[in-house]
Amino acid sequence: MRRTALASLFLVAPSLAADALSDLRTLLQRYPARAPFTASASVRVNGDSQGVAGTRSGSTDFEVESGPAGLMIRVPPAALGAAESEVEEKKRDPQNSTPTRTAMVALTIFDIIDGLNAAAMLVNDLDQASLISQISSTYAGKPATLMRIKVKPTLAGTSRFVREPKIELRVWVDANGIPVAAERDSNYSASFVVVSASNIRKERWEFAISGDRMYAARGEEENRASAVGKSIISSRSVTYRPKVVAP
Numbered sequence: 001m002r003r004t005a006l007a008s009l010f011l012v013a014p015s016l017a018a019d020a021l022s023d024l025r026t027l028l029q030r031y032p033a034r035a036p037f038t039a040s041a042s043v044r045v046n047g048d049s050q051g052v053a054g055t056r057s058g059s060t061d062f063e064v065e066s067g068p069a070g071l072m073i074r075v076p077p078a079a080l081g082a083a084e085s086e087v088e089e090k091k092r093d094p095q096n097s098t099p100t101r102t103a104m105v106a107l108t109i110f111d112i113i114d115g116l117n118a119a120a121m122l123v124n125d126l127d128q129a130s131l132i133s134q135i136s137s138t139y140a141g142k143p144a145t146l147m148r149i150k151v152k153p154t155l156a157g158t159s160r161f162v163r164e165p166k167i168e169l170r171v172w173v174d175a176n177g178i179p180v181a182a183e184r185d186s187n188y189s190a191s192f193v194v195v196s197a198s199n200i201r202k203e204r205w206e207f208a209i210s211g212d213r214m215y216a217a218r219g220e221e222e223n224r225a226s227a228v229g230k231s232i233i234s235s236r237s238v239t240y241r242p243k244v245v246a247p
Contacts, residue, residue, distance in 0.1 A: 020147065021131055024122075027177050031119040033213040036067035039116075039240040045106040047234035056234075058099025064240070066116055073112065075104075106236050111219075115240060118207050119214040122179065125169050128152040132168070139172040139181050147171045151184070179214070181206050199225040210242050217241075 040063050047056040060082075063074040079100055086098040114121040130150045137146035151167040166187040171179050186201040201223050208217040222235045 020134055021126055021129060021149070023177060024147070024171070024173070024179075025126055028119040028123050028126075028179075028214070031209070031212055031214040033066070033117040033119065033215075035211045035213065036065070037116065037210060037213055037215070038065045038067075038243045039063070039215075040243055041238060041240045043103050043107050043236065043238045045103050045234065045236045047102075047232065056097070056102050058097075058102035060100050060103040063243075064112060064116060071109075071113065071116075073109075079104075106234075107238065111238070115205075115216045115219055115238060117213065118179075118205060118216045122169075122171070122182065125149070125151045125167075125184070129169070137172060142174070142180075144172040144174055144180060145177075147173065178209070179207050199223060215240055215242075 040061065042059065042061045044059040045057060060079045061076060062079065063076075065072045065074070082100040083098075083104065086096070086101050089096045090098055126149070129152060132148040132150055134145060134147050137144050147170065149169040149171065151169050153165040153167055166185075168185045170183045172181045173179050182205050184201075184203045186199075186203075188199045188201070201221065203222075204220045205216040206218045207214055209215075216238070218237065218239050220235070220237045223233070225232045
């Protein structure tokens, strides 16, 4: 009887894990992000390189619009003017900083796509993923369920010098199963002869809902890279604020 009970437990546990991930995928499909969406946004970055004087930091504002014509990014005239002035000042004195340009360079089109369609980003992570654990928790002072998920890396097996990345996703869902926040830890490393390099990336998002869209109202990323005895630490935060468009 005891062996039968234990065997049943081992059979049920994987099934429950699969059901939990399946339920999360199904819920995320409620947010296809097809309706037009416009938001004002801001990005702030900071960076520090070991052995290099000073830090690289900056910020800028922009607008995004997702609709039938695709994704459009609008940079206000003030930010464009500041970026141009920074280039001119940099030519006169290489020591001058370029905070506006630094912020613009730190944000890629794919970062914006993920921020505006967080449901699709999470679904991509859940592809061939496995549930590590699921426990009762809290987020922002409210009851939540915390799901720890092992993500299948997309870079696995691309090179014998690059080790398989270790990626863990943690998702907090509310009483209705809707994700309210998430964190993703990615550990990358590579080695060639006596040279080794590593990068530890920590990402955090706070989610919000607008119509048929789940987006990252706030996203943060921190990278710690090291190689040949040198290290670089950089961080970035992005916020999106939906705009009401007049009919």
